[in-house]
Amino acid sequence: MPWSACFMAERTRGGSGRIGGGRGQERPGAATAAADRSAWDMAPGLDVGSGTRDGGLLNSYEAEPDRVAVIGSGNWGSVAARLAATNARRLPYFQDEVRVWVYEEKLSNGELLSDVINKTQENVKYLPNVKLGPNVVADPNLETAVKNATMLVFVMPHQFIEGICQKLKGKIRPDAKAISLIKGMEMGDDGPRLISREISEQLGIDCSVLMGANIANEIAVEQFSEATVGYRDDKETADKWVQVFGTPYFQVTHVQDVEGVELCGTLKNIVAIAAGLVDGLGMGNNTKAAIMRIGLKEMILFSKLLFPSVQDATFFESCGIADLITTCLGGRNRKVADAFSKHGGKRSFDELEVELLNGQKLQGVLTAKEVFGLLKAKDWEESFPLFSTVHAIATRHLPPSAIVEYSERAPRKIVLFNLYNFGAATSFPVSRRSVSPSKEERSVPPTQMSPSQLMEDARQIKNSASI
Template sequence: MSLRSWTHSVYPKFVGSAIAKIIGNNVQKQPDVFARTVKMYMYEEMVDGRKLTEIVNTDHENVKYLPGIKLPENVVAIPDVKEACTGADMLVFVLPHQFVKKVCEQMKGNIKPGAVAISMIKGFDISGGGIQLISNIIAKELGTECAVLMGANLAKEVAEEEFCETTIGSKTDSTGQLFKDLVEAPYFRVAVVKDADTVEMCGALKNVVAIGAGIVDGIKQGDNTKAAVIRLGLMEMIKFGEEFFPGSKRNTFFESCGIADLVATCHGGRNRMLGAAVVESDKSIKVLEKEILKGQSFQGPLVAREVYAMLEEKGLCDKFPMFVAVHKICQREMDPKLFISCLRSHPAHL
């Protein structure tokens, strides 16, 4: 089998650096399959007077976004996305979904024929009218096949090698198996399914539900209420799939990309943290991002806004009361204390 070089096409913060660690180690263990060097596109920043790429390449640690975790020495940070992707057989995307088109534009003309991609990006795009999955945008812009990876994978725990599972959605068996070989580890178990659209949809919608879980924490409700948020949120995710992704399989919602990711994010994710902060503060989302995430983006409010636009266009808001309430609370159009009334009036069954 020919050696495959790969590019980790990211703004490598929490998730990007965590997956880079896994892949950097795995390619060294499979020298008959993968080339040794991992090129990681990194948006350049200055940290204590030094370039972040320089720190990663000399100290082998992303000191700003994943401190205390050593990256393999074969992971090379590169600030130029064209240089990073040139010659790569495999492309791994981990960046905020609002930047995908811009990054793909920069990559055009530098993609190796036959290259394959995988997206770990959680969000939708509706800028062109109608819903667009991020994997489809990557595939269209770059002319590549694009699989997806979603699961209960809180980055810090992955980096610290605590056991977890994840789901790869791939429309072809060969690409799914190839990426499984690239990312699976003793502490990072991978299942491959063909229902790729549902896998990706779950990764986006769970962040909206997680904000709802955070709101429950912020208004000092207990575990019973949070369990209701998770169950009702899962119901809305399934209904959303039926409305916008005909053919989605209910079994997929019980993979790691579905219920497991939903539970993990509602208890430990940063969008849950945002939901609590929205209750405890009257600050805007942008201000909270700067204070809590050091300038990174909360993906939940963006997805909630996109979902709300889609529901409003189709006249479906009444069928998705939790999604609508989360959006309005994030926009400061609804008092977070009214969130419980949304749960009380929510249909009990699908």
């Protein structure tokens, strides 16, 4: 795609977004290492994103350039650091250094990962053969990694976020802004909690999200991609996040729908597991497209049941349909589910994750479990046959083939009622005996989560699913 076309594009829904405008400047005195610089890096005079063009951002940064810290250094964390470092070098309103917190580990040659990153500018374990940039500093100490940072980028597997937030309490600037690149959610005693909410509540700071069709290895080699920033009400900060990450090859827009954007990124991982399962079964494109369609429908319904404010249009941004497609075609969730399926469900996801991903982590299996916990609590399973079946397969209560046998047409209640009320099913196939749920189980979801139209949609899905 020619960059000129990108520059002309009107980008931001509900904003004044425009690509181009030509105010971008090389930061005076910025570290330069021509060998490490992309064409974009070398191109002062171009700017990207949807932020205020004519001095707005620059003026607001004159007092103190922002300092970006990246918390997490896996596959995507390393690419996020590379993007932020590129922009920190070239834009005057960012401090040059981008510090990255590294979960320290010893490599097979005995060296520490953070030492190697600092020596080679390369995350040899999680993003080999890609230079992160001369201004990236790897720091295994969480406290010093975030010291004085005004912009905190959270990017790690979601299961670790709670512990990290605990450690960060009292260590960050109270005026810091956060963004979560984490695709996942948590189930607390009080119900589901999005990761951005967890960060916000634990640390008392604003937290936006960035999600999109973003297979990290492709962005690392600067193939054209898009992403969506979701923000709550602080558009100025959303503009800044666009400046932190946007490049001509990584087009970032923003929408005022933080929950919608985050739930897209979170839920698509469950659908990707389903897509991998059908791949492993040797099924073709039609089957995978059907899985993606059903999955998208469940993503929309689930998101709106949880947050009625979620906007339909969000599902058509990069964070929605585009991420669903790329993950189902080429992501890690798909890859491991494919292997699980090929092994007939005899080897666990945990085992295959270790074998296939070299320390990288899946999010889909855990997310399916967390989402299923809520479906069960609300008696929503029948309205979410694909999500429920993925969980039953991943926990090896159904065979991989159940993904096509049960998605959107089978008596999910039977399977899951058996699973949770009478102990786990031990052999396949699962009986189709009808089991009536109790009165309590039939109770409708709480009214604050179920606008009448949504519940009507849910009822329609439910009816079409029953046999």
